[in-house]
Amino acid sequence: xxxxxxxxxxxxxxxxxxxxxxxxxxxxxEGMIQAFQAHNDIHKICASQVFNVSLEEVTKEMRSxxxxxxxxxxxxxxxxxxxxxxxxxxxxxxxxxxxxxxKYHGIGQFMEREIEKARDKGxxxxxxxxxxxxPEINSNNYMVRKFGDRAAMNAPIQGTAADIxxxxxxxxxxxxxxxxxxxxxxxxxxxxxxxxALESEKEEVSQILKNCMQNAAQLAVDLEVDLQEGxxxxxxx
Numbered sequence: 001x002x003x004x005x006x007x008x009x010x011x012x013x014x015x016x017x018x019x020x021x022x023x024x025x026x027x028x029x030e031g032m033i034q035a036f037q038a039h040n041d042i043h044k045i046c047a048s049q050v051f052n053v054s055l056e057e058v059t060k061e062m063r064s065x066x067x068x069x070x071x072x073x074x075x076x077x078x079x080x081x082x083x084x085x086x087x088x089x090x091x092x093x094x095x096x097x098x099x100x101x102x103k104y105h106g107i108g109q110f111m112e113r114e115i116e117k118a119r120d121k122g123x124x125x126x127x128x129x130x131x132x133x134x135p136e137i138n139s140n141n142y143m144v145r146k147f148g149d150r151a152a153m154n155a156p157i158q159g160t161a162a163d164i165x166x167x168x169x170x171x172x173x174x175x176x177x178x179x180x181x182x183x184x185x186x187x188x189x190x191x192x193x194x195x196x197a198l199e200s201e202k203e204e205v206s207q208i209l210k211n212c213m214q215n216a217a218q219l220a221v222d223l224e225v226d227l228q229e230g231x232x233x234x235x236x237x
Contacts, residue, residue, distance in 0.1 A: 002233040004196045008183075009229055011202070012236035013209045015165070015191040016224040017042060019074050022160045025219040026127065029106025036221035043067040049103040050096055069100050073107065074157055076150030111153045118152035126159035127217070161191060164223070168216035169193065175208045194233070202229065 047066035079094035101108035132155040137148030183197035
């Protein structure tokens with residue numbers, strides 16, 4: 001459906017696990033920071049910790065479950081939500097979450113701090129001090145209050161990811177114009193940025209894209225970018 005103009009190509013750059021990297025940075029959890037710095041498979045490491053087995057013993061199913069916990073934690077997932085997602089009993093899901101937070105102490109403490117901050121100040125902030133106000137967190141209604149808790153945990157992480165992408169877009173735009181290139185940003189979707197590039201500018205634009213995205217923020221762990229090209233958006237996938 002989506003194709004570049006004749007003589008041009010799509011360059012599609014994705015941040016790799018940006019929200020988990022931001023979580024590692026903002027929580028300063030040593031275990032997660034070390035895993036990213038060692039360029040290990042973060043979901044496999046997590047599975048090893050949660051299921052208390054060696055890396056060699058981690059199965060595909062264990063990794064898949066750990067991946068769900070990893071990303072679920074970012075969104076403040078409940079044991080009920082995780083159980084529904086994985087098709088397991090709620091008690092088992094709770095054990096996964098408790099085990100995860102038991103191994104990654106820094107993350108649990110970070111989540112608690114953000115909830116307390118929201119209750120006290122009425123808002124949480126991204127790494128760049130952009131605020132998300134959360135009046136729901138002090139509601140008398142239990143379900144509304146729990147939504148506020150999840151928003152307090154998630155907004156600093158997801159909001160920081162959005163901030164970093166906006167910074168990257170500005171830097172890419174400035175660099176393209178400074179060099180008088182004819183390639184342009186055409187689309188941004190969450191952690192993904194797409195450039196419509198002249199074939200003759202492909203190599204130069206690829207370097208600009210990667211450099212600007214990787215250096216948009218300085219975290220305790222590196223920001224990594226996966227870059228693909230194609231004659232359609234489908235091809236870049």
